[in-house]
Amino acid sequence: MSIESGLVERIRERGVPAPGATDSGMRIAYGTDRGTMYQCSAEEFLASSCAGRCRGKVQLIFTSPPFPLNRKKRYGNLQGTAYIDWLAAFAPLFGELLKPDGSIVMEMGNAWEPGKPVMSTLALRALLAFLDAGQFFLCQQFICYNPARLPTPAQWVNVERIRVKDAFTHLWWMSKAERPEANNRLVLKEYSESMLRLLSSKKYNAGKRPSEHNIGKSSFLRNNAGAIPSNVLTFANTNANDEYLSYCREKGVRPHPARMHPRLAEFFIKFLTERRDLVLHPFGGSNTTGAAADKLKRRWLSLEPNPGCVSGYVVQKSQRVMWN
Secondary structure, rough: OOHHHHHHHHOOOOOOOOOOOOOOEEEEEEEEEOEEEEOOOHHHHHOHHHHHOOOOEEEEEEEOOOOOOOOOOOOOOOOOHHHHHHHHHHHHHHHEEEEEEEEEEEEEEEOEOOOOOOOOOOOHHHHHHHHHHHEEEEEEEEEOOOOOOOOOHHHHHHHHOOOOOOOOOEEEEOOOOOOOOOOHHHHOOOOOOHHHHHHHHHHOOOOOOOOOOOEEEHHHOOOOOEEEOOOOEEEOOOOOOOOHHHHHHHHHOOOOOOOOOHHHHHHHHHHHHOOOOOOEEEEEEEEEHHHHHOOOOOOOEEEEOOOOHHHHEEEEEEEEEOOO
């Protein structure tokens, strides 16, 4: 796939050298025998020789870019329509890194118009611009629901009581091919107690349903070692004593304020990659993706320019914990 010159120029305008230039802006922060965390921006990486060596070799780009918020946050984010141009500029460059059957999974939260109880369409417009710029197929939409999320937006939910709390994010699965590598047998859920009883009884009321679907008996009496998950994933961020937070407290490091749930990264890495495949997180944050990939015996690369985020990292390697 060729890189559109206009999109490359947008990256160059941010002070990044052209592809093939020196890698002076990149620093290896730490690594394992499976992966490396670079202290650099995604733009710096894409302009480096390292990106050239990765071209056509990445199986999964799993990322949660700074959300298109209409207010500035401590971890950094672009605002307004500048976000659309910024995100779209990455699409053809990410496409060149992917293997022919590789995938991109992008988490995007919701945005609200400043000072108004009205949702912004900025995230949706950014997604459409990214899809168009990269000429990607949209494979499936996922929802990540956090039942323990604090009530937001506070003004409209807690104070004026005119909205309900915003408790989910979108995850958009994209690819260059209509049939990217994927296997839902690798992410099966445990059967419910009722399903286990059904399998044990070997009795099922097969036949035509009011919906006019004709359900065969064998469809529900075959033990497939688990149930196929839905595209609604539920993870509650309620664990205040995990390894990352414990390390941050011990070292006096301020935790990343927008850290994703580790099981979210694990789900897509299991679903869309195999062992030894290469996983890239271009907006690494606390590097949850790198930790999940390392645990699952995938190769990984993570990029994060903020030294505060880089210093608060933990990755499991075999039976020992590697700290930065």
